[in-house]
Amino acid sequence: KAYGVNELRKMFLDFFESKGHLKMDSFSLVPQNDKSLLLINSGMAPLKPYFTGQEIPPRNRVTTCQKCIRTGDIENVGKTARHGTFFEMLGNFSFGDYFKTEAIHWSWEFLTEVVGIDPNRLYPSVYEEDDEAFEIWNKEIGIAPERIFRFGKKDNFWEHGAGPCGPCSEIYYDRGEKYGCNEPGCTVGCDCDRYIEVWNNVFTQFENDGNGHYTELVQKNIDTGMGLERLATVTQDVDSIFDVDTIKALRDKVCEVAGVTYKTDSKTDVSIRLITDHIRSVTFMISDGIIPSNEGRGYVLRRLLRRAARHGRLLGIKDRFLATLSTTVIAESKDGYPELEEKKDYILKLLTIEEDNFNKTIDQGLKLLSDLEEVLVKEGKNILSGEDAFKLYDTYGFPLDLTREILEEKGFVIDEEGFTKAMNVQRETARSARAVTNYMGADETVYLQLDPSLTSSFVGYETDEADSKV
Ligand code: ATP
Ligand code: MG
Ligand code: MG
Ligand code: MG
Structure with a gap:
């Protein structure tokens, strides 16, 4: 069934609420107390203090639909079927609570049972060394090994210098040949719009000491993100997020x-x-x-x-x-x-x-x-x-x-x-x-006079992103 965008948002949040998650409103696009980021670009970004243990989350399972801006995608906008500078990211998060098994099972249950997406069009990817995730997809969910893609660090390992990091597992949807680039070797992971990446599940499992030494974290986290517009594109079976x-x-x-x-x-x-x-x-x-x-x-x-x-x-x-x-x-x-x-x-x-x-x-x-x-x-x-x-x-x-x-x-x-x-x-x-x-x-000052109660007070930022440049 072709659910609408507003329906899908609610279905996602309700589903994860039924799995014990606390629904939280989207945070502002303006990062709070985070000088590393100009604009919120993912569901996890405003939740960082909960992931690092700096702050205690209101519950150890949270679900959100977060407004995101990615200026890094500006060149793609209008040209690919799947990129906007603005989009909404659906996410479920575990702060030291459930881990890989539940995350994978629930993502599958949501896509195939709640939304009713044809399982034969879905392809998971895992980090090449993550046999645990591979086994869950293969043995527990029942996906044939040749349909599970193993990718390297660049694609399937989430890491930002020192600190918590871990492998991820993404879910792709095959939109069919008509959306493909038709280049030889076009398959899951190709940059064209045929195999569209729908959902990213990050398993925050290690601590990187900054010198490439990894140790298992005591508190393991789950951080997932699915583009609402992409989910809608797939379920409504339309050409692009603009349809x-x-x-x-x-x-x-x-x-x-x-x-x-x-x-x-x-x-x-x-x-x-x-x-x-x-x-x-x-x-x-x-x-x-x-x-x-x-x-x-x-x-x-x-x-x-x-x-x-x-x-x-x-x-x-x-x-x-x-x-x-x-x-x-x-x-x-x-x-x-x-x-x-x-x-x-x-x-x-x-x-x-x-x-x-x-x-x-x-x-x-x-x-x-x-x-x-x-x-x-x-x-x-x-x-x-x-x-x-x-x-x-x-x-x-x-x-x-x-x-x-x-x-x-x-x-x-x-x-x-x-x-x-x-x-x-x-x-x-x-x-x-x-x-x-x-x-x-x-x-x-012209704008500040318009309605001072609405304009955000200036928060400093430090960033080397292209964003800050003219
Ligand atoms: P892609 O490879 O297609 O650029 P990504 O790997 O950069 O996507 P992630 O950082 O993993 O995306 O973000 C999680 C999810 O958010 C993606 O799986 C996708 O559904 C959605 N998403 C990411 N970037 C955009 C965008 N610019 N517009 C719309 N949705 C997006
Ligand atoms: Mg991208
Ligand atoms: Mg990607
Ligand atoms: Mg991704």
Whole structure:
């Protein structure tokens, strides 16, 4: 049966509640007391203190549906069937309670009995040295050995430097030949969209002392994550996460606003999917108190919003459109996230200000960029100077990766070192003049005045992720 997204979320949480788990609400996208992360990117991320023993969990079995943002997947969005920058991760967690056997049995029971997925289309993978997990899949669940894939550390071992770590077991679903890359050797683990990874079960079992010595943990943990949109894609038997009920409604709205039809042109489709995804990210980020700025989380928000705005231009949209789309995001997701409805006015107001701001310069910026491209062609060059890229950033509000993306489409690159240099010069000048620079449009104070009770207080972050860069 083709369950809806909102139904599947509830089915998952209810199932694990029936297995003794405590249902907890999604945590904010803004990490609390965690300077290693810019934005929450998995179900386990906000639960870290429970895993490390720093804090006592309210129960040793917990289940959540966590809002996630993965800017690392930004290049995939619109191009693969399965990646969004925003998605919801369903998870069940054990803090020193049950372990591998229960985790595997329950994941199988949920997929095949509760949701009713055809077991013949499912393929588990295990870490190559994890015979225990292999045996559970083979002997207890009854999967033939040739259907269980053994992968190495890169794919099936979860580890972040020193500390708790362990093997994982993932569950893939075969969507059939029509989604395959048809390359020889295309099978489970291929990067194409045929064997889609649905669920990751991490067995936190070892402690790495930092020198590659592993000892068994006394308190073993379970951390699992399944993309809600992917589960829906599989059960609804649709092409991509952009075709599941709630997201399709949004995608249709994008088409309506742009006056285009989905599936008539592949380039147009990429823009449609990209806008559909980015407006979800942006809506949820704003509802969690993130405001546009020139650094950190606020900059991620700004980049996503401007990227969506530019793809709107590609589709021929002339006027502001993001708030209209956000209304649909709110309508489709308020079931799971009532705060969206509560903060609706604020979200739409903020979006409108930020979009209007970019709209003032986007057309001139695009014009300048295409003039610059012409010059490059004439001169037989393919590198845009750092100063030009900086001008686009500073005067027209073009995030560097937006300029990069536009140029890449035509085979040009940016002198990125030159860009950084120009940026530093500008910062020095501003500092010495004690001037308040306000490149890139509206100042944070504009947003802070909108509704101070909603905007998150600034929490510092330390990260080497690309996220923090321009
Ligand atoms: P993939 O290999 O397809 O990129 P992943 O291995 O990076 O996925 P995990 O880190 O294991 O994903 O996250 C757990 C689950 O979350 C995945 O099995 C998938 O169902 C879902 N998921 C991960 N990234 C995304 C994304 N960008 N969009 C939607 N769902 C995602
Ligand atoms: Mg990934
Ligand atoms: Mg993977
Ligand atoms: Mg994975």
